[in-house]
Amino acid sequence: MIVNQTEREEREYLANLMSRLREALRKIDTTIDSMHHEIIDAKTYLWENRSELDPAETAANKVDIMLRIDQGEKAVDKRRKLQKLVESPYFGRVDFVADGQSRRDSHYIGVHAFSEDDSQKNFIYDWRSPVASMFYDFEVGKASYSSPAGRVGGEICLKRQYKIKDGVMHYMIESSMNINDEVLQKELSQTSNEKMKNIVATIQKEQNAIIRNEHSHELIIQGVAGSGKTSVALHRVAFLLYRNKGTLTSQNIWIISPNKVFSDYISNILPELGEEKIMEMGIEEIAARELEGVCKFQTFSQQVSELAASHDPSLIERIQWKSGNDMVERLDRFLADRCESYFVPTDVTIDGVHIAKEEILQAYQKAANLPIRKRLEKAASVLAANTRDQDGDKLSAATAKKVKTAIKKMFASLNLLVIYKDFYETMGRPELFTYKKTKLLEFSDVFPLVYLKIHVEGTTGFDEVKHVLVDEMQDYTPVQYAVLSRLFTCKKTILGDCNQSVNPYSSSSITEIKKIFPEADTVELLKSYRSTMEIIRFAQQINRNSRIIPIERHGPCPEIKTGNDRSDEIAAIKKIITSFQKSENRTLGIICKSQIQAETLYQEIMNSCKGVYLLDFSSDQFHEGIIVTSSHLAKGLEFDQVIVPFVDAENYKTDMDRSLLYIACTRAMHMLTLTYSGEVSPFLLRVEESCQNK
Numbered sequence: 108m109i110v111n112q113t114e115r116e117e118r119e120y121l122a123n124l125m126s127r128l129r130e131a132l133r134k135i136d137t138t139i140d141s142m143h144h145e146i147i148d149a150k151t152y153l154w155e156n157r158s159e160l161d162p163a164e165t166a167a168n169k170v171d172i173m174l175r176i177d178q179g180e181k182a183v184d185k186r187r188k189l190q191k192l193v194e195s196p197y198f199g200r201v202d203f204v205a206d207g208q209s210r211r212d213s214h215y216i217g218v219h220a221f222s223e224d225d226s227q228k229n230f231i232y233d234w235r236s237p238v239a240s241m242f243y244d245f246e247v248g249k250a251s252y253s254s255p256a257g258r259v260g261g262e263i264c265l266k267r268q269y270k271i272k273d274g275v276m277h278y279m280i281e282s283s284m285n286i287n288d289e290v291l292q293k294e295l296s297q298t299s300n301e302k303m304k305n306i307v308a309t310i311q312k313e314q315n316a317i318i319r320n321e322h323s324h325e326l327i328i329q330g331v332a333g334s335g336k337t338s339v340a341l342h343r344v345a346f347l348l349y350r351n352k353g354t355l356t357s358q359n360i361w362i363i364s365p366n367k368v369f370s371d372y373i374s375n376i377l378p379e380l381g382e383e384k385i386m387e388m389g390i391e392e393i394a395a396r397e398l399e400g401v402c403k404f405q406t407f408s409q410q411v412s413e414l415a416a417s418h419d420p421s422l423i424e425r426i427q428w429k430s431g432n433d434m435v436e437r438l439d440r441f442l443a444d445r446c447e448s449y450f451v452p453t454d455v456t457i458d459g460v461h462i463a464k465e466e467i468l469q470a471y472q473k474a475a476n477l478p479i480r481k482r483l484e485k486a487a488s489v490l491a492a493n494t495r496d497q498d499g500d501k502l503s504a505a506t507a508k509k510v511k512t513a514i515k516k517m518f519a520s521l522n523l524l525v526i527y528k529d530f531y532e533t534m535g536r537p538e539l540f541t542y543k544k545t546k547l548l549e550f551s552d553v554f555p556l557v558y559l560k561i562h563v564e565g566t567t568g569f570d571e572v573k574h575v576l577v578d579e580m581q582d583y584t585p586v587q588y589a590v591l592s593r594l595f596t597c598k599k600t601i602l603g604d605c606n607q608s609v610n611p612y613s614s615s616s617i618t619e620i621k622k623i624f625p626e627a628d629t630v631e632l633l634k635s636y637r638s639t640m641e642i643i644r645f646a647q648q649i650n651r652n653s654r655i656i657p658i659e660r661h662g663p664c665p666e667i668k669t670g671n672d673r674s675d676e677i678a679a680i681k682k683i684i685t686s687f688q689k690s691e692n693r694t695l696g697i698i699c700k701s702q703i704q705a706e707t708l709y710q711e712i713m714n715s716c717k718g719v720y721l722l723d724f725s726s727d728q729f730h731e732g733i734i735v736t737s738s739h740l741a742k743g744l745e746f747d748q749v750i751v752p753f754v755d756a757e758n759y760k761t762d763m764d765r766s767l768l769y770i771a772c773t774r775a776m777h778m779l780t781l782t783y784s785g786e787v788s789p790f791l792l793r794v795e796e797s798c799q800n801k
């Protein structure tokens with residue numbers, strides 16, 4: 108029998124479900140209320156009777172309170188999910204008849220599951236449940252899904268999509284196609300807000316395959332700008348947490364994110380999907396943790412700004428040399444050699460005890476699998492424990508200590524900076540290592556030094572991490588990947604776009620990344636969901652290597668506005684700001700090439716344009732409204748409307764500038780305007796006539 112066939116029946120079903128949900132919400136409110144009082148009463152009892160209770164009773168009462176708090180938290184979590192469902196209980200439906208059966212089951216799919224406590228019936232299936240995968244993977248007709256008992260084949264007889272807001276159905280679409288284009292179009296044409304949106308209702312088939320991939324130890328996602336890499340990676344986290352409940356928690360998953368603004372921008376996705384936030388960490392925070400007490404260093408953004416402002420060939424050479432594929436190999440060879448040549452054993456005679464240098468060398472060689480410092484400790488401890496004095500007795504504690512110290516001193520130097528400097532001398536390239544200031548490293552030296560430190564000192568502290576997401580993969584060098592691999596031996600999802608590098612001198616191509624992770628599975632996402640076709644076509648002319656395929660969605664053509672001089676250009680920018688303020692668009696990004704340019708522009712417009720924010724590397728929040736920032740910081744973000752100022756020939760001329768211009772343009776969802784005075788950048792000479800000088 109077909110349930111809820113007509114729209115009227117669907118509306119009645121929705122109304123019925125809404126009253127069930129509201130009733131469940133009312134019940135859970137009452138439960139939370141009574142739990143709250145019970146906890147307060149239990150705490151009051153414990154406090155008032157503290158002198159009469161013996162320790163065992165006190166402990167039992169405390170455990171009881173903890174249990175109640177735990178139950179309370181679970182109830183609050185359930186309430187949060189119910190509240191979400193009351194707003195929009197489901198977005199999809201698949202009716203499925205399994206092979207060999209006649210029963211047709213209707214599965215309504217929502218962001219969370221819902222069943223009543225006293226019933227077996229699932230009114231709503233979680234989008235991550237096995238049966239829900241068919242909604243994303245199949246059209247009407249033959250279909251299958253993977254259940255705990257194995258693959259279940261059958262036929263989808265009906266597939267529908269719904270838009271329900273505040274419990275009211277706005278539309279219902281019969282879809283024979285995989286996620287209907289009409290629904291996707293509606294979603295994509297909406298204006299943005301200050302946080303990333305969840306995409307559960309319109310996940311595409313190729314995205315679903317990534318989200319539900321459970322087998323890859325390393326999964327590399329190369330995706331063009333706006334292809335949903337970050338969204339998909341976060342939905343993947345939610346899926347893995349759902350599938351591995353009990354063995355995987357949000358504390359076991361880390362994301363290496365490019366900056367705090369980006370972390371803030373993506374921070375609500377997991378809570379929206381009913382999961383807790385995961386640990387977010389910048390790659391520099393990891394380096395700072397590893398190099399604590401060793402030295403300070405220039406940040407990646409400072410390096411990018413330095414490169415954007417000047418074209419210093421010696422700086423570029425230093426960066427390129429350290430970012431090459433052979434850098435890890437060079438370091439490995441050097442370390443293997445230094446492990447042996449820095450250790451010069453000699454005969455030891457202390458307090459009448461003698462240890463021959465051959466014996467010392469043997470103990471040192473036996474511990475070869477350990478980092479150098481631990482290797483020395485181990486060899487020294489083994490020798491001190493095994494050696495006997497003249498009477499055949501174990502060494503006294505004092506003698507053993509002296510023996511250990513003498514053995515450890517046989518290693519030339521454990522000072523990381525000394526060893527690192529020696530590396531360049533050994534390579535015959537001492538000029539490639541220069542401090543920025545006293546004890547302040549250039550960014551390109553940070554990860555080679557961390558790599559060296561791991562080999563010398565070892566590392567601890569990341570054992571609880573079971574899955575790492577690495578976003579903006581193109582900005583990391585082979586040495587950075589080598590460090591990440593040694594720190595995190597767990598599964599990894601690595602995502603990025605090799606056309607969006609903010610520093611082409613130290614970026615990694617997909618081929619290079621694959622060399623570092625030869626066993627990794629790689630997927631490519633070519634469809635871009637963020638921008639209109641007009642914006643994508645425009646961006647493609649800036650970077651012709653990009654294989655980006657736009658979704659069929661139209662908007663105004665990007666414009667290039669020219670002024671006679673800078674003040675003319677600033678006046679044009681202010682005019683665009685005024686028209687943005689009158690429009691329905693909610694976010695406007697004014698994206699400059701560098702942070703210095705962004706700051707200068709901000710100073711020029713802040714007094715006459717209200718509500719303009721400057722986003723810099725000290726910011727930790729993404730604001731709705733008008734934001735002035737740099738391409739580097741805007742990476743990963745999106746805006747309804749974008750202005751790219753100063754696109755003159757002087758400002759945008761190198762390969763790095765081209766990459767930064769491409770990033771800036773692909774942040775725009777609906778509207779894009781570029782401004783310049785003087786001569787236009789050569790990267791824009793080829794743009795279509797229709798977009799120029801409007």
Ligand SMILES: Nc1ncnc2c1ncn2[C@@H]1O[C@H](COP(=O)(O)OP(=O)(O)OP(=O)(O)O)[C@@H](O)[C@H]1O
Pocket residue numbers: 291294295304305306309310311314330331332333334335336337338339603604607636637742743744745773
């Ligand atoms: N299946 C989808 N349904 C609806 N919207 C989608 C879908 N996939 C992606 N989007 C939207 O496309 C935009 C880009 O997504 P996201 O930021 O995850 O892409 P990205 O590949 O990480 O982009 P970039 O590399 O350019 O920063 C977002 O607004 C996202 O909501």
